[in-house]
Amino acid sequence: MNSLPKRLGGEPLKASYGAEDEFGAESVAVYGDVASLSVTEEYITRDTESGKPELFTAPDLLAAGFGLVYGCAKKSYQGTIKPLPGGLGPASSKKKSSKPLWFSCRIDGAEGDEDFKGHAVGWTSKKAAWLVIAANEKLARSVVSGLPVQ
Numbered sequence: 001m002n003s004l005p006k007r008l009g010g011e012p013l014k015a016s017y018g019a020e021d022e023f024g025a026e027s028v029a030v031y032g033d034v035a036s037l038s039v040t041e042e043y044i045t046r047d048t049e050s051g052k053p054e055l056f057t058a059p060d061l062l063a064a065g066f067g068l069v070y071g072c073a074k075k076s077y078q079g080t081i082k083p084l085p086g087g088l089g090p091a092s093s094k095k096k097s098s099k100p101l102w103f104s105c106r107i108d109g110a111e112g113d114e115d116f117k118g119h120a121v122g123w124t125s126k127k128a129a130w131l132v133i134a135a136n137e138k139l140a141r142s143v144v145s146g147l148p149v150q
Helices: 058-067 137-145
Strands: 014-021 024-031 035-041 043-045 054-056 070-072 102-110 113-125 128-134
Touching (some): 035 137, 058 113, 070 113, 113 137
Antiparallel strands (some): 014 024, 024 035, 043 054, 102 113, 113 128
């Protein structure tokens, strides 16, 4: 995150790094209402139907991080992650992948703000889920291009 632009769309970068807790580790970069980036690490959860510990995978994190707040505009979903029915966002998956998985879409609505519009790009890399939410595609690309290639 140190390589991200210090300002984007006129907004300063505000970054926070969370220590690992019962919900894994998370880092967040926010540029006001213009854009945000969250990086979460998979973890073992005990919040399961059976009560037994289970791995909350990077694809699960990405699906939850996006789907609990946002919805994709109709016919805008793209990616290697299987979409939810109707293309509303990425579906959850217990499958481990040795290759990065990704999705992208225009956002049409958010929890508590049906008029919210924006652009999302999300991907997995090893044990991490990366999610960019931005006011538009150009700003989303600016955040992604600010990250080093791994």
